[in-house]
Amino acid sequence: MDDLIAAMASLTGSAAAPEVLGGDRGDVVVVRVGDVVAKALPADTDVVALRQRLETAGAHPELFVPPLGLHFVDDRPVTVWPYGTPVSQDDPDGAPWEESAALLAKLHALPVQGPVAGAPERIVRAIRALPPDLPHADVVLRAYEVLPSLDLNGRALIHGDWHLGQLVHTGSWRLIDVDDLGVGDPVWDLARPAALFAAGILPGDLWARFLGAYRETGGVALTTSEWDVLNIPAQAYVVQMAARALVSGLQAVEPLIEACRRIVTTHGTDHRG
Structure with missing residues (x-):
């Protein structure tokens, strides 16, 4: 897991210390590095469908936080996003x-x-x-x-x-x-x-x-x-x-x-x- 987190952090272009968000989420790992978030999805993710979804989000920045990129770490797709402030609980x-x-x-x-x-x-x-x-x-x-x-x-x-x-x-x-x-x-x-x-x-x-x-x-x-x-x-x-x-x-x-x-x-x- 430490190797995955380090690899995800390297994709963000930030030198800040990585912080894992969301606790235990099974096959999904979310890491914040400064003002950027990287999200690793399961290796069996439908990448064609994922690309379509990312394109939709990027085309509608009035509705979605626009994606910063799609990468792969050990066959796992990793999406990269700007960090946003979540809703207060x-x-x-x-x-x-x-x-x-x-x-x-x-x-x-x-x-x-x-x-x-x-x-x-x-x-x-x-x-x-x-x-x-x-x-x-x-x-x-x-x-x-x-x-x-x-x-x-x-x-x-x-x-x-x-x-x-x-x-x-x-x-x-x-x-x-x-x-x-x-x-x-x-x-x-x-x-x-x-x-x-x-x-x-x-x-x-x-x-x-x-x-x-x-x-x-x-x-x-x-x-x-x-x-x-x-x-x-x-x-x-x-x-x-x-x-x-x-x-x-x-x-x-x-x-x-x-x-x-x-x-x-x-x-x-x-x-x-």
């Missing part, structure tokens, strides 16, 4: 809910092109990584089993893994992390905050601010009553977040487990056979 009320909603609405209005977005596949990966013998894992796995099939219904360009951690300030708020950027149903970009709201974690006034700003900016995801289209993707993200919380040992997992129990009760039968 200490003041949820002061988080840029309206700004982020407007960015997503503008993203969803761009021409539909590029690879398939990665949203539902992230839920699948979280379930596969969940040891079945962990406490409450049976509840999470059962909630996943009773969900209807998840699909992207590609009709817009979407981020594919949006949450407030995918936003940084570099003069203005911009999106980061294009690893799942692509064609899909824009409702998936709203589904994680919807899941947090449904689980009782995100206060209703913050959810209303986010949703209102998305609609006011012309967002195309919600053509009917929001829960008609958000319900299943939001439930899927509840399952994903619960699985990840169990694996990482987060203390605040109980609201997500309770939400998974409600999903099982709501659907009743096994949709996955």
Whole structure:
């Protein structure tokens, strides 16, 4: 790992000491070196799709932090970016809910092109990584089993893994992390905050601010009553977040487990056979 970090740091052109960001993220390593960030992706990353995603980000600097380059270290693709100030975790009320909603609405209005977005596949990966013998894992796995099939219904360009951690300030708020950027149903970009709201974690006034700003900016995801289209993707993200919380040992997992129990009760039968 030290050799990888040193090689990533050398790509940034900075002499500052490297700092690993984000803790343990499995096959992904993010290193900050001064005002630059390098991100190493798994060796099996689809590089053709990654290049398309980087081109999209570079073409829309009003929405994305523009990439500085793509390199390879031991067959692993490494993307390089300007560093931006992340959203503070200490003041949820002061988080840029309206700004982020407007960015997503503008993203969803761009021409539909590029690879398939990665949203539902992230839920699948979280379930596969969940040891079945962990406490409450049976509840999470059962909630996943009773969900209807998840699909992207590609009709817009979407981020594919949006949450407030995918936003940084570099003069203005911009999106980061294009690893799942692509064609899909824009409702998936709203589904994680919807899941947090449904689980009782995100206060209703913050959810209303986010949703209102998305609609006011012309967002195309919600053509009917929001829960008609958000319900299943939001439930899927509840399952994903619960699985990840169990694996990482987060203390605040109980609201997500309770939400998974409600999903099982709501659907009743096994949709996955």
